[in-house]
Amino acid sequence: MCTHRLIALTTMLMACAPEDDMRRVPFLRVPVGSMASLSFDLEVVDFEGDGQLELAVAGGKHEPAPNRLFHSSPPGLLNHMSYLGELEDSTFGLDFGDLDGDGLMDFVAANDVGDKNRVCLQTLQGDFDCMSKWASWNSRDVDLADLDGDGLLDMVFVNKRQQDRIFYGGNLSWFDAPKVAIGGEDDDPEPMLLAFGDEDRPSVASAIGDLDNDGYPDIVVASRGVQPTGVHLMGPQGVAHTHYLKLGNTRAVELVDIDDDGALDLVVGNLLEPNLLLYNLGDGHFDTPREVGPEPSNTWALAVADLDGDGLPDLIEGNAFERDHIRYGTPDGGFGPSQALGHDATDTRDIVVADFDADGDMDIAVARNRQQDLIYLNQRW
Numbered sequence: 001m002c003t004h005r006l007i008a009l010t011t012m013l014m015a016c017a018p019e020d021d022m023r024r025v026p027f028l029r030v031p032v033g034s035m036a037s038l039s040f041d042l043e044v045v046d047f048e049g050d051g052q053l054e055l056a057v058a059g060g061k062h063e064p065a066p067n068r069l070f071h072s073s074p075p076g077l078l079n080h081m082s083y084l085g086e087l088e089d090s091t092f093g094l095d096f097g098d099l100d101g102d103g104l105m106d107f108v109a110a111n112d113v114g115d116k117n118r119v120c121l122q123t124l125q126g127d128f129d130c131m132s133k134w135a136s137w138n139s140r141d142v143d144l145a146d147l148d149g150d151g152l153l154d155m156v157f158v159n160k161r162q163q164d165r166i167f168y169g170g171n172l173s174w175f176d177a178p179k180v181a182i183g184g185e186d187d188d189p190e191p192m193l194l195a196f197g198d199e200d201r202p203s204v205a206s207a208i209g210d211l212d213n214d215g216y217p218d219i220v221v222a223s224r225g226v227q228p229t230g231v232h233l234m235g236p237q238g239v240a241h242t243h244y245l246k247l248g249n250t251r252a253v254e255l256v257d258i259d260d261d262g263a264l265d266l267v268v269g270n271l272l273e274p275n276l277l278l279y280n281l282g283d284g285h286f287d288t289p290r291e292v293g294p295e296p297s298n299t300w301a302l303a304v305a306d307l308d309g310d311g312l313p314d315l316i317e318g319n320a321f322e323r324d325h326i327r328y329g330t331p332d333g334g335f336g337p338s339q340a341l342g343h344d345a346t347d348t349r350d351i352v353v354a355d356f357d358a359d360g361d362m363d364i365a366v367a368r369n370r371q372q373d374l375i376y377l378n379q380r381w
Contacts (some may be wrong), residue, residue: 024339025307025326027364027376032078033057038065039367041093041141044354045069047105053354054078055365057373060090061349062112067091076357076377078365085130089115093141097153100172110142110157117142117157119172132172137162145208145217147234158203158221163195166238196239201227209255209264212284220266222250229253229268233284247289248273252302258313259333267292267315269299275317277334292335298322305353305362307378316341316364318348324366347371 032055033039041058047069055078059065066088070078084094090112099106104122109130111117117139119132138160147154152169159165197203201223211218212233219232228244252269259265263280268289270276275297278286292315301318308314312329317338319325322345327335341364350367357363357377364376 026379027341028379029342030077030375030377032070032365032373032375033068033081035372036370037367037373038063038369039373040091040349040369042350042352042365042367043094043096044352044365045096045105051358053356055352055356055375056084056094056096056107057367058091058094058109060088060112060115061092061369062090064088064090064115067094067109072356076359076363076375078356078375085118085120085128087118087130089118091115092139095142095144095155097144099144099153099169108142108144108155110139111136113138121172137165140204141206143206143208143219147217147219148236148238149216156206156208156219158197158206160202160204161200163199164197164203164206164219164221166194166196168194194238196232196242197221197230201230204250205252207253207255207266211255211264211280213263213282218284220253220255222247222253222268224251224271225249231284231286241284243285245278245286245289247276247278251300252318254302254304256304256313258304258329267302267304269297269302269317271298271300271320272296275299275302279333290334292327293338295338300349301351301367303351303353303364307353307362307364308380309361316351316353318346318351318366320347320349320369321345324348324351341376342374 038059039057040061043056045054055070057068067084069082071080072078091109093110096107106121109118116133118130120128120130139157141158143156144153154169155167157165203221204224205222207220208217216234218234221230228246232239233241247268248270254267255264263282265280266278268276274291276289278289298319299317303316304313314329315327315335317325324341325338326341347369352365353362361378363378366374
């Protein structure tokens, strides 16, 4: 028999572990924000360094909307909201880090064409100065990472049908009018804007990690439609080598060591095609793609975490117009069959995992388009 536990918390539902699959984790479903959000990207932030996590939500997509920050009281419920800056942009992506070296968390917003990308610097009063801005691009994602090993955060923007760009950190005054360089210029001592990739490729998402174990983070850029995914292996002077992978109509990419061999593998989310897993050969190249389940998916977002505490990475698939799914990790370095997360069809655009309620296990936050965002609190203890 399947035993249901009822929890008295408004509109929250507890999933139930069926008898034939004891690995299914029970989750407490908690609504976040409004019923008709335009959420597209999620980022987990600890602004105060106190171990209590906040959730940043990029809103807008093609329509202007405020970016938001959700706080928890009590921990895990994300029931207090504040705005990130005073501007409404059509934001596709956010990322956070200390950009100006003052010890405070700043953020960058990647916006649709018509709304300039922004650097928002946190002030001592706790608000943000978002006056720093860039040219209008069709930006679809932004990541912050120290690509060249100088201890400064660099910005990676991926753009739809424009070249992708790297802005090397160190001089934010350049952010309003940066120099564009195709490739590196050894005689230019200033930080610069480096264009890479193909301007005809409709880039939609990126992932950063050291694929070839040379100490420099590399960049994977997914492209929609029939365009291949680009793997850009980085060196101290920028992109050292690029190769492309034909993976389908891709919307999401994640880098994680699935088979525990010390090399980052690639997980791919596709539309109307099976999702894929590619094992890293150790040098930034990948083995033949393997289908993650035989069924076509409609996946816009991916996240990987150990949800059930067995030491194996599990895969969460965020889907459009169907239910989201979990695939639990298998000892052979793969994923098992899909299991539904939640009880209704959704229009998920991003998923992140973190221990929001500080109970020692991983929770799931889901951004949905024109639906209420959700957090699933892991209840396996």
